[in-house]
Amino acid sequence: MYRVLQLLTADEVAECRRIAAAGSFVExxxxNPHNRAKQNLQLHDGQAYQRSASLLRDAMLRSAEFREFCFPAQLAPPLLTRYGPGMHYGMHADAAYLELPGGTLRSDISCTIFLSDLDSYDGGALHVRSGDQDIRFRLPPGQAILYPSTMLHEVEPVTRGERLVAITFIQSRVAEPAKRELLFELNEVAALEGLTMQPDNYARLQVVQANLQRLFGDQP
Known part of the structure; x- marks a missing residue:
């Protein structure tokens, strides 16, 4: 139901850090003024936001694994977010729909891209609750965690240093996580084993892949 990906190069991480260092951040x-659980800072500089969002979006969309896991139809512009000592984001669910300049996005998949060195801050784990399991993520810079937006999650308090991340939301062509996972696994098997199959059987497998995407998908 979730996936950890390496999305950014070292140069791209460094550029995001430069943009954050020079940009202005606000509460x-x-x-969302009524959200008492939210205690962080977000980039509030139009030009800096445009540069960082473009860099991050390009990195995500060039990743074959990102595309194959998410089946992206729309992607919210990624936003740089800071957490200093004592800051956190309490347990919450992400909004089902986001109003963007180009229209409404349904949030199917939430994404956090980590940008800080792990030894530069303490705390600040992304804590995702999955049924009766608790999963925590503190990832190296350039790595991202993708998980269903339906899941309860929080950012635990930062106790030292600064946690710099980018967050975004993806509308998938396949809304249901279980169906996305089935398609992803089928496509992985086809990619790994397809060329060793008899051509006629591989063609039949490709028909199943395409037809399941038609059956499960709700976006072109």
């Missing part, structure tokens, strides 16, 4: 609740 994160500016985007």
């Amino acid at each position: 994160g609740r500016i985007s």
Whole structure:
């Protein structure tokens, strides 16, 4: 149901850090004043936001594994977010729909891209609750965690240093996580084993792949 990906090069991580260092940040609740669980800072500089969002979006869409896991139809512009000592984001669920300049996005998949060195801060794990399991992520810079937006999650308090991340939301062509996972696994098997199969059987497998995408998908 979730996936860890390496998305950014070292140069791209460094550029995101430069943009963050030069940009202005504001209280994160500016985007949701009634959200008492949210205690962080977010980039509030139009030109800097445009540069970082473009860099991050390009990195995500060039990743074959990202495309194959998410089946992306729309992608919200990624937003740089900071957490200093004592800051956190309490347990919450992401909004089902986001209003963007180009229209409404349904949030099927949430994504956090980590940008800080792990030894530069303490705390700040992304804690995702999956049934009766608790999963925590603190990833090296350039790596991202993708997980269903339906899951309860929080950012645990930062106790030292600064946690810099980018967050975004993806509308998938396949809304249901279980169906996305089935398609992803089928496509992985086809990619790994397809060329060793008899051509007629491989063609039949490709028909199943395409027809399941038609059956499960709700976006072109």
